[in-house]
Amino acid sequence: MPMPRLRLVPTETHWPFMRWRNFAFALTAALTLLSAGAMYVQGFNFGIDFAGGIVMEVRTPERADLGKIRSHLSGLGLGEVALQEFGSPNDVLIRVQRQEGGDEAQKAAVDKVTAALREDVGEGISFRRTEFVGPKVSGELIEGAVIATLISLVGIMLYVWFRFEWQFGVGAAITTIHDVVMTLGFFAVTGYEFNLSSVAAVLTVMGYSINDTVVVYDRIRENLRKFKTMDLQALIDLCVNQTLSRTVMTSITTLLALVALVVFGGEVIRSFCASMIFGILIGTYSSIFVAAPLLIHLKLRRGGQGAAATTDQPASAGTA
Amino acid sequence: MLYFAPWKIVVILVTCLLGILFAVPNLFTREQLATLPGWMPAQQVNLGLDLRGGAYLLLEVDLEGVQRERLESLVESVRSELQAGRIRYTGLGVVGNAVQVRIRDAAQFDTAREALNKIPQPLSAGFLGGSGGKDVQIEAGPDGLFTLSFAEQGLKERADAAISESIEIVRRRIDELGVTEPSIQRQGADRIIVQLPGVGDPGRIEEILGTTAKMTFRMVDTSPEAIAGRTPPGSMLLTSDTERGADGKPRTFVVRKKIEVDGDELENAQAALNQQTGQWVVNFRFNSAGGRKFANVTKENVGKPFAIVLDNKVISAPVIREPILGGSGQISGNFNVQTANDLALLLRAGALPAPLNVVERRAIGPDLGADSIRAGWIASVIGFALVVVFVFAAYGLFGLFANIALVLNLVLLVGLLSLLQATLTLPGIAGIVLTMGMAVDANVLIFERIREEQRLGRGVIGSIDAGFKRAMSTILDSNLTTILTAIVLFSFGTGPVRGFAVTLMLGIAISMFTAIWVCRLMLAEWVRRRRPRQLYV
Numbered sequence: 001m002p003m004p005r006l007r008l009v010p011t012e013t014h015w016p017f018m019r020w021r022n023f024a025f026a027l028t029a030a031l032t033l034l035s036a037g038a039m040y041v042q043g044f045n046f047g048i049d050f051a052g053g054i055v056m057e058v059r060t061p062e063r064a065d066l067g068k069i070r071s072h073l074s075g076l077g078l079g080e081v082a083l084q085e086f087g088s089p090n091d092v093l094i095r096v097q098r099q100e101g102g103d104e105a106q107k108a109a110v111d112k113v114t115a116a117l118r119e120d121v122g123e124g125i126s127f128r129r130t131e132f133v134g135p136k137v138s139g140e141l142i143e144g145a146v147i148a149t150l151i152s153l154v155g156i157m158l159y160v161w162f163r164f165e166w167q168f169g170v171g172a173a174i175t176t177i178h179d180v181v182m183t184l185g186f187f188a189v190t191g192y193e194f195n196l197s198s199v200a201a202v203l204t205v206m207g208y209s210i211n212d213t214v215v216v217y218d219r220i221r222e223n224l225r226k227f228k229t230m231d232l233q234a235l236i237d238l239c240v241n242q243t244l245s246r247t248v249m250t251s252i253t254t255l256l257a258l259v260a261l262v263v264f265g266g267e268v269i270r271s272f273c274a275s276m277i278f279g280i281l282i283g284t285y286s287s288i289f290v291a292a293p294l295l296i297h298l299k300l301r302r303g304g305q306g307a308a309a310t311t312d313q314p315a316s317a318g319t320a
Numbered sequence: 321m322l323y324f325a326p327w328k329i330v331v332i333l334v335t336c337l338l339g340i341l342f343a344v345p346n347l348f349t350r351e352q353l354a355t356l357p358g359w360m361p362a363q364q365v366n367l368g369l370d371l372r373g374g375a376y377l378l379l380e381v382d383l384e385g386v387q388r389e390r391l392e393s394l395v396e397s398v399r400s401e402l403q404a405g406r407i408r409y410t411g412l413g414v415v416g417n418a419v420q421v422r423i424r425d426a427a428q429f430d431t432a433r434e435a436l437n438k439i440p441q442p443l444s445a446g447f448l449g450g451s452g453g454k455d456v457q458i459e460a461g462p463d464g465l466f467t468l469s470f471a472e473q474g475l476k477e478r479a480d481a482a483i484s485e486s487i488e489i490v491r492r493r494i495d496e497l498g499v500t501e502p503s504i505q506r507q508g509a510d511r512i513i514v515q516l517p518g519v520g521d522p523g524r525i526e527e528i529l530g531t532t533a534k535m536t537f538r539m540v541d542t543s544p545e546a547i548a549g550r551t552p553p554g555s556m557l558l559t560s561d562t563e564r565g566a567d568g569k570p571r572t573f574v575v576r577k578k579i580e581v582d583g584d585e586l587e588n589a590q591a592a593l594n595q596q597t598g599q600w601v602v603n604f605r606f607n608s609a610g611g612r613k614f615a616n617v618t619k620e621n622v623g624k625p626f627a628i629v630l631d632n633k634v635i636s637a638p639v640i641r642e643p644i645l646g647g648s649g650q651i652s653g654n655f656n657v658q659t660a661n662d663l664a665l666l667l668r669a670g671a672l673p674a675p676l677n678v679v680e681r682r683a684i685g686p687d688l689g690a691d692s693i694r695a696g697w698i699a700s701v702i703g704f705a706l707v708v709v710f711v712f713a714a715y716g717l718f719g720l721f722a723n724i725a726l727v728l729n730l731v732l733l734v735g736l737l738s739l740l741q742a743t744l745t746l747p748g749i750a751g752i753v754l755t756m757g758m759a760v761d762a763n764v765l766i767f768e769r770i771r772e773e774q775r776l777g778r779g780v781i782g783s784i785d786a787g788f789k790r791a792m793s794t795i796l797d798s799n800l801t802t803i804l805t806a807i808v809l810f811s812f813g814t815g816p817v818r819g820f821a822v823t824l825m826l827g828i829a830i831s832m833f834t835a836i837w838v839c840r841l842m843l844a845e846w847v848r849r850r851r852p853r854q855l856y857v
Contacts, residue, residue, distance in 0.1 A: 005856075006713040012775070057688065103380070103677045107526065110681075114523075127521060128688035134679040137378060148812035152805045159801055197747055200809055200817045204754070204824065207805035211758075211798040215765070218794040246761075246768040249714060253707050253764070254757030260703030261753050266695030268370075269750050276754070 008252065009245045017240045017288060018233045018296065024289035032178065035185020042188045047195030048131060050145070052098035052138040054110055055131045058117060061124035063089045072116050078109050087267035091128075103134040145199040149180065152203055156210050160217070167298040168217050172210060175291040179209040183279040192271040201272050205279025208254070212247060212287040219243050220295065232300060236292050244288075251284045324844060332837050336728060342735035365737045368745035368819050369515060371693050373686030375522035377514040378507070379529065379676045381486050383479050386674040387417070387470075390478075394419045394456065394468060396577060397439050399554070405435040415467075423464035433458075436466060479510070482673040487512055490676070492669040493528055512676070520685035532631050532675050533666035535583030537614070539576045540625040540637055546574040554578070558627070560634040562653040573634045575627045580617045585610025589667035591660035594652065600660035601652045604667060611647025619643040628653075630663070696749035703753040704730075711760055715767050718857050721842045722763035725834040729759050732830045733823065742826075745819030755827025761798070762835035765791040771857045780855050781847065788840055795836065799828050 048055050058064075066083050069092065073081045079097040086093035096113060099105040110132055117125055133141075156176055161169030183205050187194050219239040227235060258280070261273040345353055346364050353362045369376055391414045398421055402409050407428050412421040423432045440454035455474040459467045470478075487504055490512060494502045503515040514529070516522060541555040551557045555576050565571040589604040606614055617626070618640050627637040628651055635653040655663065708726065712719040733752065737744060770787030778786060803825055810821035846852075 005716060006710070008714075011771075059687075103679045107678060107681075111523070126685060126687065127683075128685040129683065130521075131682040132680070134677075136380075137680045144812045148808050151812075152808045155804050155808065156801055159804060163797055196813065196817050197820070200747060200813065200820050203805050203809050204820075207802035207824075208758070210801040210805075211761070214798045214801060215794050218797055222790075242772065243768075245771075246764050249764045249768070250758070250761040253710060253760045254754065256706040256710060257703040257753045257757035260706055261699045261750055263699075264695060264702055265699035265750065265753075266692055266746075268692060269746055272747065273750060 007245075009248050011245075013241045013244055014237075015241060015244075016237055018237050018293055021289065021293035021296070024293065028178065028286075028290055031185075032181055035181050035188070038185050038188035042191070044184075044187055044194040045191045047193040047198075048095070048098075048133045048138070049195040050138050050142050052106075052133050052135045054094075054096040054099075054106060054113065055129070056094045056096075056110075056113060056117075056127065057086060057091065057129035058094065058121075059091050059126045059128055060121045061090070064092045064121070066092065069094075069117065069120050072120055073113060076109075076112050076116060078112065091267075098135060098138075103136075106132045106134055141196065145196070148199065149203065149206075152206055153177065153180075156206070160210070160214065164217060164221060165300070167295055167300045168221075170298060171291050171294040172213050172217070174294060175213050175286050176206055176210055178290055179205055179279060179282050179286055182282045183275060186275055186278045190271075190274075192275060197269070197272040198275060201275045201279065204276055205283055208276075208280055209283030209286060212250075212283050213291040215246065216240060216243050216287050216292055220292070224300075232296055236295060240288055240292050247284060247287065251280060254280055324841060329841065332841055335833070336732070336838065339728070339732035339735040342739045343731045346734055346738060361738070363738045363741060365734060365744045366741050367689075367693075368743045368748065368816060369517060369682070369689075370684050370746050370816050371689045371696075371744065372517055373520055373684050373689035374515065374517040375519045375525070375681065375683040377516070377522060377526065377529070377678055378680035379486075379490070379512040379514060380679045381483055381510045381512065382675040382677060383482065383510055386478065386482050387475075388414075389674075390470065391417070391419055394439070398436065398468065401435045401438060402432065405431055407432050407435060418467050418469035420468075421466050423466065426464060429460070429464055432464070432466065433460060436468065439468070483510060483512070485673045486676060489670050489672050490514060490529055493665065494525070496665045496669055497525060497528065499525070511679075518686065520683060522681065522683050526678055526681070528662060528666065529676055530678060531666055532672045533583070533669075534631055534671040535586070535667060536579045536629045537581040537583075537617070538579055538627050538629055539617075539621060540627050541574040541576050542624060558629060558632055558634050560637075562635060562655075563637075571634075573627055573637055575629065575634065580626070581606065581610050581613045583667060583671055585613070586667050589664040591655075591657070591664040594650075597652070599652055600655040600657055601650050602655065602660055602664045602667070603648065603650050605648040608647070614647060614649070615643060615645045619645075635663075692746045696746060700749060700753050700756075704756055707756050707760060711763075715763075716856055717846075718763075718767050718770075718843075721839050721846075722760060722767070722835070724842065725763065725839040726756060726759060728838055729827065729830050729834040730756070732834065733827050736826055736830065737823070742822045743819050744823070745816040747816045748819030748823045751820040751823030752827060755824060755831065758802070759827060759831035759835060762791075762795045762831055763839060765794055766835070766839070767857050770855065774855060774857070780852055783855060784843060784847065788836070792836075795832065799832055802828055 064085070066085065070081065070083050073083070073094065073096075078099065081097075082095040084093050085091065094113065096109060099109045110130060114127070114130075153173065153176060157169050157173040160172040180202055183202050186192075187198060192198070216239060219242055220236060223230075223235055223239055227238075230238075255277060258273050258277045262270055262277065265273060342361050342363075345356075345360070345362050348356070350364075353364070356362060395412060395414060398412060398419060402421070408424040409432075410422050410424055413419070423429055436458055440456040440458065442454055455471055456468050457471055459469075461467065483506060487506060491502075491504050494504065494514070494516070499516050499519060501517050503513075505513045507513050516525065519525060541552065543552060545552045546555060551574055555574050557572055558575050559570045559572050561570060563571045585606050587605050587607045587610075589602055592601055592603050593599075594601045605611075621640050622642060623639065625637050625639045628635045635651060651663070708723045711722050711726075715722060730752070733755070736742075766787050769791045770783045773783040773786040773790075806821045806825035806828070810818055810825065813821055
């Protein structure tokens, strides 16, 4: 007796995605502009990995008096000091801007803050985390992050180009860049700290998005050989509909896992996982509404791999 | 598709069993592991510093400091050679990366050249057999201007030696401090990564690593000029951190630049409580060569003060009352129990060839690490439960197969992490949870394809067969691109981010095995035994 199945997408859909593409392009363009604008106007809230400086996480025996600690630390002459409650009223995250004068100065500032906190809170304080990054290292980390992102991008483009035709490679690259810009925009808009794990999040989103895009492209390639005379727009619609159920399923399982991480995984990785959730939604959207219709505009040639044409019924079926 | 070659079945089952075997040690405590039979693997997943608590220090060797110091000592060599040859000179000093001196008397140019030529030493022979290069190059300019600079090759050798030596000294100091399982590695041209598990507050260690600990024994300048408060050439003005003058400010000493005995020649040093004065002191003993030198110096200078200098600070400047012939002595300089022990440790471990700067520090307290592990566990269990329930609800029996494959995926991942001794970090746990979500993708692709094939009117076996076959290239393409970004992430990232890349990469790679092969084997068995007439995917 068949058990009822959870179906998020009807078994067979014939949604005219490509007819909506101009609307989708407008939406995409608006969101991209919004992202770029936010990055330009608001900029990033760079963490110490990239900006240098000091981060400390302390736990106090009683509810922390942020006002008192803030005024004490601000009086130390260390420049900008930011305090925030971190997960519970007893946990405080302290950020101190990069100190002028090299690595020694960072260390001296850590000592000053430590002493000031001991004085304010008493011996019951516990230093759960102390990090500082000197100016030279943070500069190198920025460089590394940019290079890593570019290498991934080029690698993906080359791989897709190699496995498909050039239009697919270009389409995948544009889609990926779109997703990266949007995820970066998410960081700018929300003001989430942008640090090394954020770069990891961006790269993961990149990996996920390309994964999703490739699934749709794969089907387009397959159907191009199968239905030689079908109009490209109709064909792409068919492919997106055929893969829609899978696209939604995989997005949901991945999102379920990420939601568990955001809710239960602790403060340290919360923004990391939240940005991935956003990125995966965007990646799913873009594989349908950016990657697929781009092929129409890139004037994908028909019958490019006609020699490898197969029929719908492979001879080997059912013989295993 | 129902037929699996026997060897294939064996390979699949053996791989799974091995994975489980390597994963099992993680269920036990370390004590329990010790009691297991020897053939059982006993390696557990290596927890990163962010999970077990500990300190990560990135140290930079100040090679410019080494260069500066060498130039200064070159100046001293030039001075003493010229003085010995009674050659009159002017303008001796460091200019850029070289030492310059001008000989006043044209008649002495040749004698000066001869005298200066004594300074360069042959470079250690390279693997090309050494072309007789010298470490210092001398250029004679017009009107008696001599420029001495270090040979390029020698500089590089020196820098490399300075780094290896620094690593050695850092290791010795950390061993003396009793940190368990420290990891000390070279990074890049002039950096050292020090990882100290369990050290939540590395302040003291940083202090000890940041001290060059170059100890020298020199004579205090007692010439009339120095007593009058001027610093004659060949001497230098040093302050003391421990001794204060009558005005309460740190005392200053005019000390001769010439080093009588170097701290390198110390053989041992121990902190001790002086029973008579009740003060902490450091007892030291020279090796035989150092002892001889020390004996000679003290013999010749009875009644004069000498200075014990550590990193250009005078620790104490006692007057030599009688020759010290035994090669051992005592330093007293207002120590307390900690400073005396630290100094003794530094002297035992030896001086750094160059100053070390901490350029990055990340210290995690053990309780934060424990909290992160707990949070990671809870998130993993809940994430896993959500995915499993959802997949079962969507695919029924097939979903059950996919879930078994997923469990196996996780077990194999833990086993592989243990086997490779890869480091698991908090983002790494996030990588595992993310893998759970993404690993199902392969099965989703296959199942969706099977559904489609069925709708096209294929039979049970035909649909399953076509589903696997058609989904294959898609799975390969999509996973390879993800793995590609994970590899880039791994090679660029540090610490925690690397942990993320590792689990994501391995998790997805393993999913290709479990979701395709293991799942297919289960399906084949099921079809063979039940002979279903219709599939409810």
